[in-house]
Amino acid sequence: MSDRIMLFLLGFFTLTLTILSISASEDAVKPNSNDPVSFLCHEGEFFIKTRRNHSEANRGRPGEWKTACENEVLELDCGEDKTVRIIDVEYGRSDGTTCHRYPHFFMSCSSSEAYHKVHQRCDNKERCTIVANTDEFGDPCPGIIKYLKVKHRCEPVEPDTLKQVVICENDSKTLKCPKGTYLMIAEAFYGRADKSTCPHPKIKDTNCSAKNVMDIVGAKCDQKEQCELTASNSWFRNPCKGTHKYLMVDYQCIVDDLGYAAACENGNMEIVCKNSSVINVVRAEYGRGHPFVCNNSPTPIKPKGCSSPNEIAIVYGRCQGKSRCVIPATNEVFGDPCKGTAKYLELDYFCGEIWDPEDSPGAPIIKDVTKSTVTFTSEKLNKTTSSEYKTQMKGADEKDWSDVLDGKAFDLGKELSIGGLDPNDQLDIRVVKKKEDLSSCIPFARFRTKS
Missing domain, CATH: 2.60.120.740 (Rhamnose-binding lectin domain (RBL))
Structure with a gap:
């Protein structure tokens, strides 16, 4: 009997989700983030x-x-x-x-x-x-x-690309890669597997190892040009008391166009792209998704992870398309997704040349969002040129765009509004030429209506 009830409830729940999904598709709605943010490309395309x-x-x-x-x-x-x-x-x-x-x-x-x-x-x-x-x-x-x-x-x-460093207990060493490359930890071990490595009179156990060593060392060193490691029980705990231990790390120096940056809570993250290239944000996270990143804070770390709902929009607004940006990793900027837990800001990004579609009017500039209305402007279109354009909208995760203001006249700084939206829903909005090849990458803005 209980299985039948469970099947009925699950079926009802799934049917409800399907109806909601269809409704969302009709209204071009999909919740994701809070603050308006401008993009140039969509559906996995990048503007670099x-x-x-x-x-x-x-x-x-x-x-x-x-x-x-x-x-x-x-x-x-x-x-x-x-x-x-x-x-x-x-x-x-x-x-x-x-x-x-x-x-x-x-x-x-x-x-x-x-x-x-x-x-x-x-x-x-x-x-x-x-x-x-x-x-x-x-x-x-x-x-x-x-x-x-x-x-x-x-x-x-390749044997010559994999390097190894051994650090005896209570000693420290710095791993460093040449400029333009970054560290990637391949293997890490803390404990003792023989008597010959870091010989010492206090050796009672030659078959002991600490847990989570890869995660801890990786959090300290991965995707950085250099990092300092200490072979210490305070870092890895003590897997064999009374035995002198060592830290053994295998690592490579990797070349990749995907950059990574992290800043502990209350610190600042600075991203710089050189040679006339600009920043393109791939992923941003403020909160805690890993127990060993920024784990030296006096603030306790709770076991359950958390992240700010606005992180990607905030980082996009500060960094996207710029050659340099500085972001404070603070609750004042991102809000506090998990009070009482030490947090950090992580960012995946890359530097590259801007590609802008010819005659693009740019993404609409969101001026105001309510429960049912979005108000926006264009900095490039006036009454004469806007006759060649139309405004389109869709749900953030949908593929098909719908015309919503076909033939509506823009003017520089003039605010336009679209109503009839549902509360707490995410939408994408863009302005395109009426006869443009819409397979190309078109600028758009993303926003979420208020709840």
């Missing part, structure tokens, strides 16, 4: 010529798929002398059978940040672990059982 979508480019390449159901741990292990190469990543749900008690009821959804998260955590490492949960990847479909699928392959490491 020198960057491509890695996940899309890699699809079809040979590799092995691994799957972890929600809240399980997915482990990739390539053994010695090989490192992980991430090919494709999915977090969410794309079928009704994987990790599901009720295969006939499912909702398709995916996390847009999954590839970049796993790429950052696992690429060029001998092994890595990732928890398949919403703390790591966000929740693309609340109430639906999700899973993490990772396609990867193991690639041999």
